[in-house]
Amino acid sequence: MNWQTFDLNIPDVASATDEELEALFPELDGRWSRQTHALIKAHGATGLDLDQNWAGVPQWWACPCCLRAKVELVRMNTNGVLMAHLHEHHDHIHEYMAHRLQARYGKEWPRGIPPGTYELEHSGSVMIERFQRTLVCEECNTADAEAKSRSSRIDAYFSFRLGEIASFIKPHPNRKHDVDADQAQEIWETERSDFQQRIALADHLLEHIHQGAITRERTRGVPGWPFSYDAMAHQALMRADGAYDAIGVARDALVNRSIARDGVGASRPRTDKAGPRPTPQEVAAHDGGQYPANWVLAGPDWRCAACDRDRADILRRSRKSGRRWSGDIRPHTTYLYGPCPTSCQADAVVVAHESRFICDCCASLLGWLRSQEAGAAPRALGLTLEDMRLCSDAGPNRQHIPDLERLRTAAAAAEKVAPSITAYHGRLAVAIAPRQTYHYFLGRKPGDWAFAWREVVGRYGRMSQGETLDAARDRMRTLTSLADRLAPLDSGPTPLPSPQGSPSAEAIRAFSADVLPRINWG
Ligand SMILES: [Zn+2]
Ligand SMILES: [Zn+2]
Ligand SMILES: [Zn+2]
Structure with a gap:
């Protein structure tokens, strides 16, 4: 078959001048726009605080309620910062x-x-x-x-x-x-x-x-229109080496380049003085804040995998009225590095991941850096546990005090390994797909592993491109064992037929029970 080839130009937002951004995105706004520059000058502002809502609508936008234009909407705060905010x-x-x-x-x-x-x-x-x-x-x-x-x-x-x-x-x-x-x-x-x-x-x-009346049953739903323009474009971009990720990076960079946050952070200096401490009863009664399930899952003996504080340590007196304590436990993914399995030139690639629970103070360090320096490490997917420990001064019942210099260095390092992490998740998704399909067909004919296995090999095998049936079977087994190793299921390894024999009925039952469609109501 023949292919059509095009040049794809994705702007490197970081290197663009303000004027270039204005020409590229006439229907957006940001700290780069002529109007914003003029407003800062006209008000003699020493800083700018411009949010994503403001950046997302054109310079000529007017409030649908009071009908004021953007030039009439900006306001100076008491610190001489120009505030450009819109609300939902x-x-x-x-x-x-x-x-x-x-x-x-x-x-x-x-x-x-x-x-x-x-x-x-x-x-x-x-x-x-x-x-x-x-x-x-x-x-x-x-x-x-x-x-x-x-x-x-x-x-x-x-x-x-x-x-x-x-x-x-x-x-x-x-x-x-x-x-x-x-x-x-x-x-x-x-x-x-x-x-x-x-x-x-x-x-x-x-x-x-x-x-329990007037119920509506949930189903798998109807697949979205498979012949959509977006689906085709998505496929084409995935085929163009790196283009898909590059667009994501350009989009994130544009957001960071558009917003400004001089109004926050400066107003609320952090102190190393420990705040009030909750009683054991209060710790047990805490609702877990934004992540209630994690508070329960982590259990009473939990300590933050990064700063080593326990549940009583991470709680701070809440600033919100009606709430006594704030603090929560968040999932964090750590990555293990090793030699590249496909022997590419990289010294180390991500070969496995692990989920750990960390405190909200540790989890928000990268966010804090971004709030201080719009545009900081836009690609970085997270800090390592070690970096979190080194980059902040942690103490009981208070916010961490971040070390700006060290955080900058750590964020730059995190930015560097981001493509390796993205690639790892791509490989993981490829490995998990046949396992999920195996489950799907086991659900269609419960217990009939031979049928499910035939479907998987038939669908993921590349026989039309010359792969032999045996090679396809081997490849499916390799992918599934990779999926089982990297993203294990509670029921243990996936029971697949091997050249040595077929899986036991119990193994099949346990496996099916683990992934029977669980309905996610959230
Ligand atoms: Zn208004
Ligand atoms: Zn409202
Ligand atoms: Zn922590």
Whole structure:
């Protein structure tokens, strides 16, 4: 067959000038845009804090609520930093059903509710909303909150629509809106019965959930349109050596090059003084923050794999109202290096990975560096445990104090090994695919390993390209044992037929039980 060959040009964002970026991305904005430069100058700002929402819409964007243009939206903070932020305004009634379910079934309510009822919460929460989520300016978002905080009678789950906010604010260029709380209160009075109908509907749906009624069964779904342009483009890019990754890198670099974060970090210096310490009861009762399951999984004797602090050590007094402690346990992947299995020129490639639990302070070191230096190590996938130890001063019941110089060095090293890690995950995916397919066919005809094995060899074998059946079988066995070694299943090694014999019925049963389609409600 013949191929068509094209030149593919992917911009190296890091080496582009501001003017070049402006020409390349006329519908985006960032710290590189002419408008941003002009605004910094006009306001005599000493710094800039520009978020991703701002960078993602054109320079000519205007707030759909107060109708102010971007030049009227920027605001100076007290440190002389120019703030360029936009917010997603949403109807807080959306959270109502989830909160009720959480109160009744706990943090893990999606697993706790009767099977098949998740859909009611999911669709119900959207159905009761008064408006679709939308991007607004920071002042309009704040005006919604201010109107509610100034009137104790407005329900906490009520949010104002764009037109409603517009009717009770008086906008000014480059500063806060004046909020007419009486007018806001009047809108609430008018909308109150409509709001209450929505809550009544939600309560009605919640009753059905509790009773396990009106369920919707989950299936494998229908495969997406396989002949899509994107699918073809994806394949072509994967074939062009390195192009696929290069586009990902260019995209991340563009985000980093567009945003600016002079407003954070500087305001909150970290101290090496230990904060208050939780009691053992408080440690046991902690909900695990953002990662509740890990808090339970890690168990009472857990210590951070990087800084060696225990569960009591990592908790800090929370700054959020209504929360006493903050701190959580996160998964971290470490990589083992070895000689390249395909004898390429690289001295060391990733040959295995391991999952460990680390504390949130260690996990956020790279994020902290990026918050200090927009554009730092955009490709780096993570630091090593050793780097985390060396790059920060850790102590009980407080945030780590990062060492900026060492972090820079570690991040640069992490950036260097990123392609090796990506390549490893690519090899792992190739090894896991036939194992998953074996499972799939075992599910179609439970216990019939001979059928499943035939399907795997027939589908992944390259007989049409001259591979013999025996070579294909060997290759499938090699890939599967690689998958079993690198990403083991609880049930142990995959029972495949070998030249020596067929797998035992028990082995097949255990294997099937391990990967029978588990429904992920999250
Ligand atoms: Zn606005
Ligand atoms: Zn909002
Ligand atoms: Zn740690």
